[in-house]
Amino acid sequence: MPPILLVPIPPLQPETLATLARGIVERFQIAVLTDGSKSIDPAPAYDASRNQYDSSLLLSILLRLHSAQNGKILAVTEVDLYIPVLTFVFGEAQLDGKAAIVSVRRLDERFYGLPEKSSLLEDRLLKEAIHELGHTFGLLHCRRFECVMHASTAVEEIDLKSSSFCPECARLLDQKNRMGENG
Amino acid sequence: MASNNQHRTSLLVVDDEFVVRDSLSKWFRQDGYRVETAEDAASALRLMDKGPWDIVLLDIKMPGMGGLELQKRIKEIDPSATIIMITAFASVESAVQALKEGAFDYVTKPVDPDHLSHLVQNALRQKSLSKENIKLREQMSHLLTPDEIVGDSPEMKRVIELASSVAQTDTTVMIRGESGTGKELIARIIHANSPRKFFPIIAVNCGAVPEGLLESELFGHEKGAFTGAQYRRKGKFELADGGTIFLDEVGTISARMQVQLLRVIESKHFTRVGGSESIKSDFRVICATNRDLEQAVKEGSFREDLYYRLNVFTVSLPPLRERRSDIPALTQHFIRKYAQAMNKTVSGIDPSALDLLVRYPWPGNVRELENVIERAMVLATPPAIKPCDLPFQVVQAQPAANGDSLEAVERAHIIAILNRTNWNITRSAGILGIDRVTLYNKIAKYGLKRP
Numbered sequence: 001m002p003p004i005l006l007v008p009i010p011p012l013q014p015e016t017l018a019t020l021a022r023g024i025v026e027r028f029q030i031a032v033l034t035d036g037s038k039s040i041d042p043a044p045a046y047d048a049s050r051n052q053y054d055s056s057l058l059l060s061i062l063l064r065l066h067s068a069q070n071g072k073i074l075a076v077t078e079v080d081l082y083i084p085v086l087t088f089v090f091g092e093a094q095l096d097g098k099a100a101i102v103s104v105r106r107l108d109e110r111f112y113g114l115p116e117k118s119s120l121l122e123d124r125l126l127k128e129a130i131h132e133l134g135h136t137f138g139l140l141h142c143r144r145f146e147c148v149m150h151a152s153t154a155v156e157e158i159d160l161k162s163s164s165f166c167p168e169c170a171r172l173l174d175q176k177n178r179m180g181e182n183g
Numbered sequence: 184m185a186s187n188n189q190h191r192t193s194l195l196v197v198d199d200e201f202v203v204r205d206s207l208s209k210w211f212r213q214d215g216y217r218v219e220t221a222e223d224a225a226s227a228l229r230l231m232d233k234g235p236w237d238i239v240l241l242d243i244k245m246p247g248m249g250g251l252e253l254q255k256r257i258k259e260i261d262p263s264a265t266i267i268m269i270t271a272f273a274s275v276e277s278a279v280q281a282l283k284e285g286a287f288d289y290v291t292k293p294v295d296p297d298h299l300s301h302l303v304q305n306a307l308r309q310k311s312l313s314k315e316n317i318k319l320r321e322q323m324s325h326l327l328t329p330d331e332i333v334g335d336s337p338e339m340k341r342v343i344e345l346a347s348s349v350a351q352t353d354t355t356v357m358i359r360g361e362s363g364t365g366k367e368l369i370a371r372i373i374h375a376n377s378p379r380k381f382f383p384i385i386a387v388n389c390g391a392v393p394e395g396l397l398e399s400e401l402f403g404h405e406k407g408a409f410t411g412a413q414y415r416r417k418g419k420f421e422l423a424d425g426g427t428i429f430l431d432e433v434g435t436i437s438a439r440m441q442v443q444l445l446r447v448i449e450s451k452h453f454t455r456v457g458g459s460e461s462i463k464s465d466f467r468v469i470c471a472t473n474r475d476l477e478q479a480v481k482e483g484s485f486r487e488d489l490y491y492r493l494n495v496f497t498v499s500l501p502p503l504r505e506r507r508s509d510i511p512a513l514t515q516h517f518i519r520k521y522a523q524a525m526n527k528t529v530s531g532i533d534p535s536a537l538d539l540l541v542r543y544p545w546p547g548n549v550r551e552l553e554n555v556i557e558r559a560m561v562l563a564t565p566p567a568i569k570p571c572d573l574p575f576q577v578v579q580a581q582p583a584a585n586g587d588s589l590e591a592v593e594r595a596h597i598i599a600i601l602n603r604t605n606w607n608i609t610r611s612a613g614i615l616g617i618d619r620v621t622l623y624n625k626i627a628k629y630g631l632k633r634p
Contacts (some may be wrong), residue, residue: 050293055207056205080559082293083210084202084203084206085202085203085292085294085299086206086210086296087294087295088298089296093213095209095212096215099314140213140215141214141215142214151214152297153296154297
């Protein structure tokens, strides 16, 4: 299984990426590459009227820049993301594809006017990162609220779920991985 | 996983903007939904063939045919389609219009993801509820109908066969049979199994309505049409719109009403008494009679043209005495019915009592049998109905005298009285006006045995 590449999109605290990398290795049992030199500039995706960044556009830039990369790519950023019909997204992924992106912006308690809680932020980021990576492995949303693949549209729902796959999703992930290896 | 083994939820996104189609379809695919997109009304209508779509998301503003017009077209193709309008802030007015025309809800771009997912879930929940409702109604109508007809005899099987084959059509049905054979029940079964079943069946007993009032009863009247007509009233033909009108005892109606009836059955148009407005009603006619209509036609008391108009498809109900093999099942059916209604634990009938029922000629047919059982259920002590619980005429009719000699008649009469009193010697002797010893002697003489 090729390693997962973590790509920072500035602004981003370097330690955020390092902590996330450890969590992902633990969950997926796949090597993770973190390469700060391969970061990308989000400016082209900026929409001034919304003061947000178009996550789909960032995904396509990411894919173009890392077309040689074999494994999954996950971009992490502090900017606020959106897709055109929605007011915001926590992240976006190509279903059964290669690339995904997550933003820490709305995972941070400070966004909601609350005091900073770095451990909570790390937890949330790990869950959302695993969730989006799960989509790239072809997993859909899960009905079980405690499963990491449960759809969350609010941070409270992210806090409710765990960072692990439920047995059914874990089985599907395993199945998809084996199919990927054989193919 | 969200994608389970059940039917996959399907979504159609119609929007002229690529980014909207693209992002919405990606977003919903992650929920496991089947998503297709269309960039304009024409391709959306083409995609209706690939439906049915559980939910259609429609952009209200599109070049060419807009969302409002498209909503109407989609509703024509699939009236059960759940439509959610997508609008920009500027077009809230047209969103309100869309809601009035039956859209489930609307969202303004950009939409809060939480709001959108709840909206879709609510729409799906409502959809599954109404689907369930339809399914339950279908099950209900199956539960209510065939169960009421009891009888396994070849005669009854033939009747049920005829009734179910004519039910699906719109043919006029004439049900013939003696009083109490269940003509109205058959009419209701035909209606309940017809495509008209979700509309009413309106029964009119033509024989029970006074001649002067029948016209107003059937066609309704306007206010002031006659003395006492203080309000406008709808007639039975108007009420039966979409459903069935059941004309019971159609053989009793007057010559004048026969003409009117013929006209309304042929044209489906009529006017209320005292009114001038022509009213159209879509009804099916089922009629019933126990008269010999052919004879009435010959005598000139029943119009021949009306006879032929009504007598398209005939279902003849056999009298109960011609299908005695159904009596045990019918008896059991009524026992169960009244045991439940009276909350009694009587659950059966003594063989001797059943024997009496099977032998009785039943001039009043099934209705009489039902009345006899109802009465017996009041008197009976659990667990079963005994001969003494049956009315006099049933018990008495049973032991037909074996010849006309005084002895034969006496023997039959003694059996009848003994059965009536459930072999209570003292009471029987009292009724017969003899003492108990004499009765014992007669029982011994005629070799009678307690059943």
